[in-house]
Structures are given as C-alpha cells and as structure tokens.
Amino acid sequence: MNDSLWILTVAIIASIACALTGSTLVIRRQALTADAISHAVLPGIFFAYSISGGRNSFWLLPGAAAAGWFAAFLIQGLQSKLKLPSESATGLVFTAMFALGVVLISYYARQVDLDAECLLYGEMAYIPLEQFYLGDTPIGPKALWVLTPVVLFCIITLLPFYRYWNLISFDSIQARLLGYSPVWGHQWLMALVSWVCVAAFQAVGAILVVALMVIPAQTALLYARNLKQVWIQATLWALVSAIGGWWLAELLAAAYAASIGLVSLVAFGAVFLFTMPRRNT
Amino acid sequence: MNSSLIGVAIGLVFIATLAGILSVPLLLRRQALSGDLVAHALLPGLVGAFMITGIKETSILLMGAVFTAWIALRLLSPLQKHPRIKSDGAMAVLISGAYALGVFMLSLLQKTENATQAGLDRYLLGSAAALQWHEVLWAGGIFLLIVGGILPNVSALQLWLFDPDQAKMRGINTHRLERGLEIGICLAVMMAVQFVGIVLAAALLIAPALIARPWVNSLLSLWIGAAAISAFAALTGTWISFQSPGMPTGPWIVLSLAIFWVISYAFWYSKRIIFQAK
Numbered sequence: 001m002n003d004s005l006w007i008l009t010v011a012i013i014a015s016i017a018c019a020l021t022g023s024t025l026v027i028r029r030q031a032l033t034a035d036a037i038s039h040a041v042l043p044g045i046f047f048a049y050s051i052s053g054g055r056n057s058f059w060l061l062p063g064a065a066a067a068g069w070f071a072a073f074l075i076q077g078l079q080s081k082l083k084l085p086s087e088s089a090t091g092l093v094f095t096a097m098f099a100l101g102v103v104l105i106s107y108y109a110r111q112v113d114l115d116a117e118c119l120l121y122g123e124m125a126y127i128p129l130e131q132f133y134l135g136d137t138p139i140g141p142k143a144l145w146v147l148t149p150v151v152l153f154c155i156i157t158l159l160p161f162y163r164y165w166n167l168i169s170f171d172s173i174q175a176r177l178l179g180y181s182p183v184w185g186h187q188w189l190m191a192l193v194s195w196v197c198v199a200a201f202q203a204v205g206a207i208l209v210v211a212l213m214v215i216p217a218q219t220a221l222l223y224a225r226n227l228k229q230v231w232i233q234a235t236l237w238a239l240v241s242a243i244g245g246w247w248l249a250e251l252l253a254a255a256y257a258a259s260i261g262l263v264s265l266v267a268f269g270a271v272f273l274f275t276m277p278r279r280n281t
Numbered sequence: 282m283n284s285s286l287i288g289v290a291i292g293l294v295f296i297a298t299l300a301g302i303l304s305v306p307l308l309l310r311r312q313a314l315s316g317d318l319v320a321h322a323l324l325p326g327l328v329g330a331f332m333i334t335g336i337k338e339t340s341i342l343l344m345g346a347v348f349t350a351w352i353a354l355r356l357l358s359p360l361q362k363h364p365r366i367k368s369d370g371a372m373a374v375l376i377s378g379a380y381a382l383g384v385f386m387l388s389l390l391q392k393t394e395n396a397t398q399a400g401l402d403r404y405l406l407g408s409a410a411a412l413q414w415h416e417v418l419w420a421g422g423i424f425l426l427i428v429g430g431i432l433p434n435v436s437a438l439q440l441w442l443f444d445p446d447q448a449k450m451r452g453i454n455t456h457r458l459e460r461g462l463e464i465g466i467c468l469a470v471m472m473a474v475q476f477v478g479i480v481l482a483a484a485l486l487i488a489p490a491l492i493a494r495p496w497v498n499s500l501l502s503l504w505i506g507a508a509a510i511s512a513f514a515a516l517t518g519t520w521i522s523f524q525s526p527g528m529p530t531g532p533w534i535v536l537s538l539a540i541f542w543v544i545s546y547a548f549w550y551s552k553r554i555i556f557q558a559k
Contacts, residue, residue, distance in 0.1 A: 031373035032314065039480055082546060086369070088313040088491055095484030096539035099532035102481075106529050207384055211377035218370045222363065255388035261381025268374060276363055 003128040004246075007256055010127050010143045011242040014200045015212050015260075017151040019238035020158055021193050022213030023230045026221055027169045032087065033072055033190070034213040036094035038197045038206045040071030042101025050108065061146070061198050068194030069187075071097055076186070124204055124256035143203030150199045154192060159231070166227045204257045211261035212238055219268045222275045237267055286523050289409055289530065292417035293476065293515040295424045297534060299469045300485035301511025302428070305504050306462055308490040309442045314372055315354060316486030319470040320479045321376045322353035324383025328390060343471055350467045353379050407478030409519070409530035420472050427465045434458065439500045477531025485511065488538040495549035514538045 025034055044067020045060060052059040071093050078089035131138035132145045139145075158165060167175040168182040175182050193213070200209045220233035244267075245260030252259075300316070307313050323346040330345025331337070353375050360371040431438065441448040441458050448455055466486070473482035493506030518534030 026370055026373075029367050029369055031367075031369045035317075035373055035376060082550070084491070085308070085311050085313065087311060087372075088308060088487055091313050091317060091483055091487040092491060092539070092542065095481055095487065095535055096542075098480050099484065099535035099539070102529055102532040103536060106527060106532075107525070207377060207380050210373070211381050214370070214373040214377055218366065218374050221370070222365045252389060254385055258381050258383075258385035258388055261377065262385045265374075265378035265381060268378070272360070272363065275365075 004250060006128045006141050006144070007124050008243070008246045010141060010147065010203055011124070011246055011256065011260060012239060013144065013147045013151050014204050014208070015216075015238035015242040016235055017147065017154050017196045018200065018209060018212035019216050019234040020151075020154045020231060021189070021196050023217035023220060023234040024158065024165060024169065024189055024227075025193060026214060026217040027227060027230060028186075028189075031214050031218070032090050033075065034193060034197070035210050036071055036075060036090045037068040037190075037194050038201060038210050039094045040097040041065070041068045041194070041198055041201075042098050043067055043104060044070075046101055046104045046108075061195075064198040065191070065194040067097070068197055069191050072190035072194070073187075124208075127203055141203075146199050147203065150196055154196065157188070157192065162228055169227060208257035208261055211264055212241070215261070215264040215268050216241060219264070219271050222271050237264065240264075240267060286519070288414055288417055289412045290516060290519045292412045292420045293409060293519055293530065293534065294512045295417070295420040296469070296472045296476065297485055297489075297511040297515035298508045299420075299424045299427060300473055300482075301489035301507040301509075302431070302504060303462075303465055303469050304486045304488070304490040304511075305500070305507050306438070306442055307466070307486055308494065311368075313487045313491075314376075314483065315357075315466055316470055317480075317483035318353055318357070318372060318376050318379070319350040319467055320474050320482040321383070322350040322379035323347070323471060323474055324479070325349045325379060325386055328383055328386040332386065332390060347467045347471050349379070350470065351463060354463050354467065407474060407476050407481065407531050409476040409522075412476060416475075423468050423472055427468065430461055430465065434461075435501070442500065477534065481531045481535045484535040484538060488535075488542055489514075492538070492542045492545045495545060510538075510541060514541060 022031075022034060025031060041064040044064040047067075048059045048063025051063075074093045075086075075089045078084045078093065079086050084092075127141045127143050130142045132140060132142045164175075164180055164185065167178065167180055168185045172182040196213075197206075197209050200212075216237035217230065217234045219237045220230045224230040224233050241260050241264035244263040246256060248254065248263060249256045249259040304313075304316075307315055326346035326349030327342050329349065330342045333345075334341055356375060357368075357371055360366050360375070361368055437448065437453045438458060440451065441453060441455055445455060470482050470486065473485055477485070489507035489511045490503065492510050493503055497503045497506050514534050514537040517537040519530055521537070522528040522530040522533045
C-alpha cells in the first residue's frame with residue numbers, strides 16, 4: 001500500500017470516530033466542548049510525558065484524555081454550581097488550561113523534548129513514516145493502530161444504545177422518569193470525546209479534530225429528523241470531506257488536515273444555503 | 282529594570298486593558314467566545330493579504346486579517362437564523378472552519394517557501410518579548426481610538442446592553458453600536474494575537490469581566506473593575522515571565538487572570554454561604 005493511501009485510510013477512520021461523537025455533542029448543544037477539550041489536553045500531555053518519560057510512551061494517551069475529561073467536568077461544574085454562562089465557563093477553562101500547558105512545557109523545555117506546536121498541529125503527511133512493528137515486519141502506520149480501537153469503541157457504545165442517547169439528548173426529564181440517568185451518559189460522552197481528540201490529534205492535528213467533530217454533524221443536523229439519521233448523515237458527510245479533502249490536498253500539494261476541514265466547511269455552506277427556509281416577503 | 286521590560290509592560294497593559302473593557306459587553310451579550318472566533322478568523326486574512334500583495338508589511342497583513350475576522354463575526358447571526366443551528370453550533374463551525382481555511386492557505390504558501398519569512402507562524406503562539414516601541418505606540422493609538430468611541434456613547438451602550446428592545450424604541454441606532462463593538466473586538470484581538478497568540482487572545486476577552494462581576498452593581502464599575510484587573514494581570518504576567526529566561530509572557534498573563542478568577546469567586550462564594558447560613 002503506498003503512502004498516500006495510508007493517509008486516506010487514517011483520515012477515513014478518524015472521520016468516522018469524530019462524526020459519531022461529534023453529532024451526539026452538537027445535538028446536546030455542546031459543540032464548543034470539542035474545541036475546549038482539544039486545547040485543554042495540553043497539561044495532561046505534559047504530566048504524562050514528564051512522569052513516564054518519552055514521547056512514544058503508552059501513558060501519553062490516557063494522561064491527555066484525563067485532562068480533557070477534567071476540563072469538561074470543570075466547565076459543567078462552573079455552569080451548574082456558579083451559574084456562569086456556558087460560553088464564559090468554556091472559554092475560561094480551556095484558555096487557562098492551555099496557558100498552564102504552555103508555561104509548564106516552556107519551563108521544562110530544557111529537560112523535555114516537547115513543544116506545544118508539534119503536539120497540537122499534527123501533520124498528516126508524516127503518518128506513513130511512523131510504522132507499527134510486529135516483530136520486525138511493519139504492519140501499518142501507528143496512527144491507524146491507535147485510532148481503530150477508538151472508532152470500534154465509539155460504535156459499540158453509541159449505536160446499540162440508540163434509545164438511551166436519543167432520550168437523554170432530547171428529553172432528559174422523560175429519561176429520568178424512565179429510570180435512565182443522563183449524568184452517566186454525559187460523563188461517558190465526555191470521556192469518549194476526550195479519547196477521540198487525543199487519539200486523533202497526534203495524527204491529524206487539533207484543527208481537524210474539532211472541524212471533523214462539529215462541521216459534518218452540524219451539516220447533518222440541518223435537515224436530519226432524528227438521532228439515527230444525524231449519526232448516519234454526519235458519518236457520510238465526514239467521509240465525503242475526508243475523501244474530497246484528501247483528493248484536494250493531493251491535487252494542490254496542500255496540507256491534508258486543513259483541506260479536509262475546508263471541504264467539510266464548503267459542504268456545510270452548500271447544505272446551509274439549500275435548507276435555509278425562504279421567507280415570502 | 283531594563284528598557285525592553287518597560288516597553289513590553291506598557292504595550293501589554295494597553296492591549297490587556299482594551300480587551301478588559303471589551304470583555305464587559307461580550308459577557309453581558311453572552312458572546313464571550315467572539316474573541317476566540319476573531320482570533321481564529323484572522324489567519325485566512327493574514328495569509329490572503331500576503332498572497333495577494335506579496336508584501337511582508339505588517340500593517341497590510343493586519344488589515345487583511347481584520348477584514349476576514351469581521352466577516353466571520355458578521356456571519357454568526359445569519360447562521361443562527363437557520364432553525365436548526367444553535368448559537369454554540371454556529372460558533373464552533375465558524376471557529377474551526379475559518380482556522381482550517383487559514384491553515385490550508387498557509388500550506389499553499391509554504392510550498393513556495395516564504396511563509397516563515399513573512400513571520401506568519403509567529404501568530405500561532407505569539408511572542409510578547411518581541412514587542413517593539415512603535416508597536417507600543419500602535420497599541421496606545423488603538424486603545425485611545427476605542428475608548429474615545431465608547432465614552433460619548435456610554436448611556437446608549439448601557440441601555441442597549443441591558444434592554445435592546447427599549448433602546449430601539451428610544452430611537453438609538455443599535456446597528457451602529459453593534460458594528461462599533463464588532464470592529465473594536467477585531468482591532469483589540471488583532472493587537473493581542475501578535476503578542477499572546479491565537480488561543481490565549483480569547484482569554485483576555487473573557488476573564489476580566491467575569492472576575493469583576495460578583496463585586497459590582499453598575500455597568501460603569503464593572504468597566505472600571507475589568508480594566509483595572511486586566512492591567513494588573515498584564516503587569517503581573519510580564520513581571521513573572523521576566524524572572525526566568527525563556528518564559529512566555531502571554532500564558533503567564535492568562536494564568537494570572539485564571540488565578541484572580543479563582544480568588545474572586547472563592548471569596549464571593551464563601552461570603553454567600555456565610556450570609557445565607559445565618
């Protein structure tokens with residue numbers, strides 16, 4: 001398999017994971033949480049890195065995901081306990097955590113080989129360079145092996161529980177009456193989003209993670225009628241963006257991640273203009 | 282005390298105070314993340330201006346940047362007119378979309394190998410230590426411009442922020458106020474981004490009003506409180522970062538703001554509990 005096909009494969013797998021978690025987020029009006037989590041993981045990466053030592057450490061993923069989950073927990077707490085407006089709470093938490101990450105990394109810059117830019121701005125062109133080895137034979141890029149379990153996990157914890165997610169997304173009171181707790185669903189979703197963010201941004205970068213979570217989901221939400229449709233349509237739009245963006249990047253020799261984000265934005269614009277209700281005046 | 286420290290401190294105090302003043306209307310209108318949107322939407326304009334003119338002149342690049350940022354800000358309300366788009370969805374789509382567009386254009390430029398020459402990557406994380414004296418003058422000029430724009434309109438702004446319908450009925454031109462606020466935010470973020478970077482510029486437009494909020498009960502005192510807190514945070518951050526070489530200034534300003542917020546709300550919360558327990 002040649003290099004650019006590996007990149008396409010990783011893009012497709014990342015787009016499925018992002019679309020499924022992202023559409024659940026957008027329906028629950030937590031689109032900005034994706035943006036917040038993807039920035040707030042920075043101090044988590046630093047702590048995991050400095051405790052375990054080594055950029056390729058296994059602990060990097062859980063450490064970063066824990067920081068993302070903690071940020072979501074803080075945002076939720078500020079909103080419900082202190083009655084802060086949701087945008088203010090989100091903005092306060094993720095900028096503070098990002099600043100903490102930058103300060104820690106630059107303070108220990110002499111000891112650790114780590115910089116904020118390379119962590120957050122992943123470069124998809126390097127995906128095929130980091131191969132995963134079984135014994136001595138390379139068995140595909142590392143990013144693929146990190147992302148595949150994540151996407152499988154998203155599928156098995158979201159799709160079979162359609163009724164539960166549908167209830168807690170649209171009618172949390174009804175959900176409570178029927179004995180389903182929306183709290184566990186919320187925490188689980190936050191954990192899942194953090195995990196997807198962390199697994200994906202090492203390979204594809206933070207911009208693409210947020211764009212792929214939010215834009216295809218919002219595109220599908222413009223016309224879909226229920227959660228099942230949103231999941232399916234968002235995944236389709238994410239696939240269209242991944243393949244279209246990959247092709248655009250190959251054509252113009254541009255950055256893969258940004259091209260994919262751009263294609264999803266164009267698709268959103270087209271569907272938006274098409275579905276905007278006309279007012280007869 | 283050397284002169285570069287003084288220059289950096291003066292420039293950052295101007296920029297932070299300006300952001301602090303603008304954080305008040307953003308908090309009251311529940312648009313706290315507009316600063317984040319503007320910061321991300323500066324990128325395509327910055328790169329676009331360089332692509333079109335091919336000149337490395339900072340003022341031209343920044344004019345292009347303010348233009349696209351303003352367009353992104355203006356797109357928010359048409360997007361929200363769609364029955365299926367909520368405010369957070371519109372914001373998230375525009376932030377990530379504008380940024381993806383910017384990085385896409387940057388990657389096209391990097392093919393021709395002069396993006397780093399244009400110093401465009403400086404805007405991703407910002408660099409406060411590189412603040413020049415003429416940039417301090419620019420920051421001061423924009424500060425005076427925006428404060429001068431706000432002062433004659435204080436009473437109209439007050440009515441508009443708390444009761445937009447009433448303001449319209451009284452014949453206040455609310456469109457003019459809204460455009461003015463948008464342009465003010467674009468200019469302030471444009472200055473902030475160069476020195477503290479894209480992500481952290483947003484923090485300067487969120488935290489100050491939030492810190493002052495529990496302690497004041499009028500718009501004017503909220504404004505004064507937010508401005509004073511921002512100025513103090515800028516000084517604290519600059520002082521801390523100059524204690525050790527290689528420390529970034531912008532993140533320390535944001536961290537100081539976060540610490541002030543924790544102190545402010547801890548006092549407020551404990552006071553509330555004590556008085557309620559009685």
